[in-house]
Amino acid sequence: MLDPLISEWVALPPMPSPRCLFNIGESDNLLFAVAGKDLQSNESLDTVMCFDIEKMKWSETKKLPLKIHGHAVISHKGLVYCIGGKTDDNKALSKVFAYNHKQAEWREMASMTTPRAMFGSVVHNNQILVAGGVNEEGLIASCETYDFAANKWEPYTEFPQERSSVNLLSNGGSLYAVGGFAMVQNEDKEVAPTEVTDVWQYEEDKKQWSGMLREMRYAAGSSCVSMSLNAARMPKL
Numbered sequence: 001m002l003d004p005l006i007s008e009w010v011a012l013p014p015m016p017s018p019r020c021l022f023n024i025g026e027s028d029n030l031l032f033a034v035a036g037k038d039l040q041s042n043e044s045l046d047t048v049m050c051f052d053i054e055k056m057k058w059s060e061t062k063k064l065p066l067k068i069h070g071h072a073v074i075s076h077k078g079l080v081y082c083i084g085g086k087t088d089d090n091k092a093l094s095k096v097f098a099y100n101h102k103q104a105e106w107r108e109m110a111s112m113t114t115p116r117a118m119f120g121s122v123v124h125n126n127q128i129l130v131a132g133g134v135n136e137e138g139l140i141a142s143c144e145t146y147d148f149a150a151n152k153w154e155p156y157t158e159f160p161q162e163r164s165s166v167n168l169l170s171n172g173g174s175l176y177a178v179g180g181f182a183m184v185q186n187e188d189k190e191v192a193p194t195e196v197t198d199v200w201q202y203e204e205d206k207k208q209w210s211g212m213l214r215e216m217r218y219a220a221g222s223s224c225v226s227m228s229l230n231a232a233r234m235p236k237l
Contacts (some may be wrong), residue, residue, distance in 0.1 A: 019033070025082075033083050044068055048064055058163065082099070165180045
Protein backbone atom coordinates (compact mmCIF):
# COMPACT_ATOMS: atom_id res chain seq x y z
CA MET A 1 0.00 0.00 0.00
CA LEU A 2 1.33 3.46 -0.95
CA ASP A 3 1.48 5.93 1.96
CA PRO A 4 0.90 9.38 0.37
CA LEU A 5 2.34 11.20 3.39
CA ILE A 6 5.78 9.64 3.07
CA SER A 7 5.62 8.63 -0.61
CA GLU A 8 6.72 5.07 -0.10
CA TRP A 9 5.21 1.60 -0.25
CA VAL A 10 4.32 0.00 3.06
CA ALA A 11 4.22 -3.80 3.34
CA LEU A 12 0.88 -5.24 4.44
CA PRO A 13 0.19 -8.74 5.80
CA PRO A 14 -0.19 -11.16 2.85
CA MET A 15 -3.54 -12.75 2.07
CA PRO A 16 -3.92 -16.12 3.81
CA SER A 17 -4.90 -17.78 0.53
CA PRO A 18 -2.87 -16.90 -2.60
CA ARG A 19 -5.14 -16.28 -5.59
CA CYS A 20 -5.29 -14.69 -9.04
CA LEU A 21 -8.05 -13.39 -11.34
CA PHE A 22 -9.90 -12.00 -8.30
CA ASN A 23 -11.11 -8.47 -7.68
CA ILE A 24 -11.25 -6.10 -4.70
CA GLY A 25 -14.04 -3.99 -3.22
CA GLU A 26 -14.28 -1.82 -0.14
CA SER A 27 -16.75 -0.80 2.56
CA ASP A 28 -15.95 1.50 5.49
CA ASN A 29 -12.41 0.55 6.55
CA LEU A 30 -12.53 -2.92 5.06
CA LEU A 31 -11.18 -4.37 1.82
CA PHE A 32 -12.75 -7.47 0.27
CA ALA A 33 -10.80 -9.82 -2.01
CA VAL A 34 -13.61 -11.63 -3.81
CA ALA A 35 -13.30 -15.14 -5.30
CA GLY A 36 -10.70 -15.74 -8.08
CA LYS A 37 -8.51 -18.78 -8.81
CA ASP A 38 -6.43 -20.73 -6.33
CA LEU A 39 -2.78 -20.55 -7.43
CA GLN A 40 -2.04 -24.12 -6.34
CA SER A 41 -5.11 -26.07 -7.49
CA ASN A 42 -6.00 -23.71 -10.38
CA GLU A 43 -9.64 -24.03 -9.32
CA SER A 44 -12.11 -21.15 -8.98
CA LEU A 45 -12.90 -19.90 -5.49
CA ASP A 46 -15.99 -18.73 -3.65
CA THR A 47 -14.11 -17.49 -0.59
CA VAL A 48 -13.98 -13.79 0.29
CA MET A 49 -11.05 -12.46 2.30
CA CYS A 50 -11.60 -9.31 4.37
CA PHE A 51 -8.74 -6.95 5.32
CA ASP A 52 -9.31 -4.54 8.21
CA ILE A 53 -7.27 -1.41 7.48
CA GLU A 54 -7.25 -0.28 11.12
CA LYS A 55 -6.39 -3.66 12.66
CA MET A 56 -4.08 -4.55 9.73
CA LYS A 57 -5.50 -8.06 9.78
CA TRP A 58 -7.06 -10.52 7.31
CA SER A 59 -10.09 -12.67 8.06
CA GLU A 60 -12.54 -14.74 6.01
CA THR A 61 -16.08 -13.45 5.57
CA LYS A 62 -19.28 -14.72 3.94
CA LYS A 63 -18.59 -16.85 0.85
CA LEU A 64 -19.86 -15.89 -2.57
CA PRO A 65 -22.76 -18.13 -3.77
CA LEU A 66 -20.66 -19.23 -6.79
CA LYS A 67 -17.07 -20.25 -7.50
CA ILE A 68 -15.85 -17.83 -10.17
CA HIS A 69 -12.87 -15.95 -11.59
CA GLY A 70 -12.44 -13.08 -14.05
CA HIS A 71 -15.35 -11.14 -12.56
CA ALA A 72 -15.73 -7.44 -11.73
CA VAL A 73 -16.21 -5.94 -8.28
CA ILE A 74 -17.79 -2.51 -7.72
CA SER A 75 -18.19 -0.67 -4.39
CA HIS A 76 -21.13 1.70 -3.94
CA LYS A 77 -22.72 3.19 -0.83
CA GLY A 78 -21.50 0.53 1.56
CA LEU A 79 -22.31 -2.44 -0.69
CA VAL A 80 -19.88 -4.57 -2.70
CA TYR A 81 -21.18 -5.77 -6.09
CA CYS A 82 -19.76 -8.89 -7.78
CA ILE A 83 -20.55 -8.97 -11.49
CA GLY A 84 -20.20 -11.67 -14.14
CA GLY A 85 -17.08 -13.84 -14.36
CA LYS A 86 -16.32 -17.42 -15.41
CA THR A 87 -16.76 -20.84 -13.85
CA ASP A 88 -14.25 -23.67 -14.11
CA ASP A 89 -16.18 -25.18 -17.03
CA ASN A 90 -15.34 -21.95 -18.93
CA LYS A 91 -18.93 -20.68 -18.85
CA ALA A 92 -19.35 -16.91 -18.66
CA LEU A 93 -21.98 -15.60 -16.25
CA SER A 94 -24.39 -12.70 -16.26
CA LYS A 95 -25.23 -12.97 -12.55
CA VAL A 96 -24.81 -10.05 -10.16
CA PHE A 97 -24.56 -10.24 -6.36
CA ALA A 98 -24.47 -7.45 -3.77
CA TYR A 99 -22.75 -7.97 -0.41
CA ASN A 100 -23.84 -6.26 2.80
CA HIS A 101 -21.05 -6.84 5.30
CA LYS A 102 -23.06 -5.66 8.32
CA GLN A 103 -25.62 -8.37 7.59
CA ALA A 104 -23.00 -10.83 6.25
CA GLU A 105 -25.27 -11.48 3.28
CA TRP A 106 -24.84 -11.85 -0.49
CA ARG A 107 -28.04 -10.92 -2.32
CA GLU A 108 -28.66 -11.76 -5.98
CA MET A 109 -29.57 -8.72 -8.08
CA ALA A 110 -30.79 -8.33 -11.67
CA SER A 111 -28.54 -10.15 -14.14
CA MET A 112 -26.71 -8.45 -17.00
CA THR A 113 -28.16 -8.81 -20.48
CA THR A 114 -24.93 -10.38 -21.76
CA PRO A 115 -22.84 -12.98 -19.90
CA ARG A 116 -19.22 -11.80 -19.75
CA ALA A 117 -15.87 -12.22 -17.99
CA MET A 118 -12.61 -10.19 -18.09
CA PHE A 119 -14.46 -6.94 -18.81
CA GLY A 120 -14.24 -3.30 -17.79
CA SER A 121 -16.45 -1.84 -15.04
CA VAL A 122 -16.85 1.49 -13.28
CA VAL A 123 -19.43 3.66 -11.53
CA HIS A 124 -20.26 6.50 -13.92
CA ASN A 125 -23.11 9.00 -13.53
CA ASN A 126 -24.28 7.04 -10.48
CA GLN A 127 -24.69 3.82 -12.47
CA ILE A 128 -22.52 0.76 -12.98
CA LEU A 129 -21.15 0.63 -16.51
CA VAL A 130 -19.66 -2.57 -17.93
CA ALA A 131 -17.87 -2.81 -21.29
CA GLY A 132 -16.44 -5.57 -23.45
CA GLY A 133 -15.20 -8.87 -22.08
CA VAL A 134 -15.32 -12.41 -23.35
CA ASN A 135 -17.77 -15.33 -23.29
CA GLU A 136 -18.30 -18.62 -25.16
CA GLU A 137 -18.90 -16.71 -28.41
CA GLY A 138 -15.61 -14.82 -28.20
CA LEU A 139 -14.70 -11.21 -27.50
CA ILE A 140 -17.50 -8.71 -26.80
CA ALA A 141 -18.06 -5.09 -27.79
CA SER A 142 -21.39 -4.53 -26.05
CA CYS A 143 -21.79 -2.23 -23.05
CA GLU A 144 -24.61 -1.88 -20.54
CA THR A 145 -25.46 0.12 -17.42
CA TYR A 146 -27.04 -0.84 -14.10
CA ASP A 147 -29.48 1.46 -12.31
CA PHE A 148 -29.05 0.95 -8.55
CA ALA A 149 -32.51 2.26 -7.64
CA ALA A 150 -34.42 0.35 -10.32
CA ASN A 151 -32.26 -2.82 -10.09
CA LYS A 152 -32.25 -2.91 -13.89
CA TRP A 153 -29.72 -3.16 -16.74
CA GLU A 154 -30.01 -1.04 -19.91
CA PRO A 155 -28.01 -1.09 -23.18
CA TYR A 156 -25.23 1.49 -23.58
CA THR A 157 -23.32 2.66 -26.64
CA GLU A 158 -21.34 -0.28 -28.00
CA PHE A 159 -17.56 -0.05 -27.82
CA PRO A 160 -15.97 0.41 -31.30
CA GLN A 161 -14.05 -2.89 -31.04
CA GLU A 162 -14.61 -6.30 -29.51
CA ARG A 163 -12.21 -6.25 -26.57
CA SER A 164 -11.48 -7.93 -23.23
CA SER A 165 -9.60 -6.72 -20.14
CA VAL A 166 -10.38 -3.09 -20.97
CA ASN A 167 -10.05 -0.63 -18.06
CA LEU A 168 -12.80 1.94 -17.48
CA LEU A 169 -12.27 5.20 -15.61
CA SER A 170 -14.75 7.93 -14.66
CA ASN A 171 -13.16 11.28 -13.81
CA GLY A 172 -14.59 14.79 -13.75
CA GLY A 173 -17.81 13.63 -15.38
CA SER A 174 -15.93 12.07 -18.32
CA LEU A 175 -15.64 8.39 -19.15
CA TYR A 176 -12.45 6.76 -20.47
CA ALA A 177 -11.51 3.27 -21.70
CA VAL A 178 -7.86 2.17 -21.57
CA GLY A 179 -6.04 -0.77 -23.16
CA GLY A 180 -7.09 -4.41 -23.14
CA PHE A 181 -6.90 -7.28 -25.64
CA ALA A 182 -8.43 -7.41 -29.13
CA MET A 183 -8.18 -9.49 -32.31
CA VAL A 184 -5.76 -7.56 -34.53
CA GLN A 185 -4.39 -8.34 -38.00
CA ASN A 186 -0.57 -8.55 -37.99
CA GLU A 187 1.93 -7.93 -40.79
CA ASP A 188 1.34 -11.45 -42.14
CA LYS A 189 -2.38 -10.62 -42.37
CA GLU A 190 -3.12 -13.17 -39.68
CA VAL A 191 -5.59 -12.24 -36.96
CA ALA A 192 -4.41 -12.93 -33.40
CA PRO A 193 -5.25 -11.74 -29.86
CA THR A 194 -3.11 -8.68 -29.27
CA GLU A 195 -2.50 -6.21 -26.48
CA VAL A 196 -3.84 -2.77 -27.40
CA THR A 197 -2.52 0.46 -25.95
CA ASP A 198 -5.05 3.10 -26.95
CA VAL A 199 -7.20 5.39 -24.80
CA TRP A 200 -10.79 6.25 -25.67
CA GLN A 201 -13.10 8.94 -24.33
CA TYR A 202 -16.89 8.73 -24.43
CA GLU A 203 -18.55 11.84 -25.84
CA GLU A 204 -21.82 12.21 -23.96
CA ASP A 205 -23.31 14.76 -26.37
CA LYS A 206 -22.66 12.58 -29.44
CA LYS A 207 -23.23 9.25 -27.66
CA GLN A 208 -20.05 7.82 -29.15
CA TRP A 209 -16.54 6.65 -28.24
CA SER A 210 -13.67 8.72 -29.65
CA GLY A 211 -10.03 7.61 -29.76
CA MET A 212 -7.64 9.95 -27.94
CA LEU A 213 -4.21 8.30 -27.88
CA ARG A 214 -2.91 5.43 -29.99
CA GLU A 215 0.58 4.84 -28.63
CA MET A 216 0.24 4.76 -24.84
CA ARG A 217 2.84 2.36 -23.43
CA TYR A 218 1.86 -0.49 -21.09
CA ALA A 219 -1.88 0.20 -21.29
CA ALA A 220 -2.85 -3.44 -21.88
CA GLY A 221 -3.73 -5.34 -18.74
CA SER A 222 -3.21 -2.23 -16.63
CA SER A 223 -5.27 -0.76 -13.82
CA CYS A 224 -6.42 2.85 -13.75
CA VAL A 225 -7.14 5.23 -10.92
CA SER A 226 -8.70 8.69 -10.89
CA MET A 227 -6.55 11.53 -9.51
CA SER A 228 -5.72 15.22 -9.99
CA LEU A 229 -2.46 16.15 -11.72
CA ASN A 230 -0.67 19.37 -12.60
CA ALA A 231 -0.83 19.25 -16.40
CA ALA A 232 1.87 21.92 -16.74
CA ARG A 233 4.40 19.64 -15.06
CA MET A 234 3.46 16.46 -16.89
CA PRO A 235 5.79 15.16 -19.61
CA LYS A 236 4.27 14.66 -23.03
CA LEU A 237 2.90 11.15 -23.58
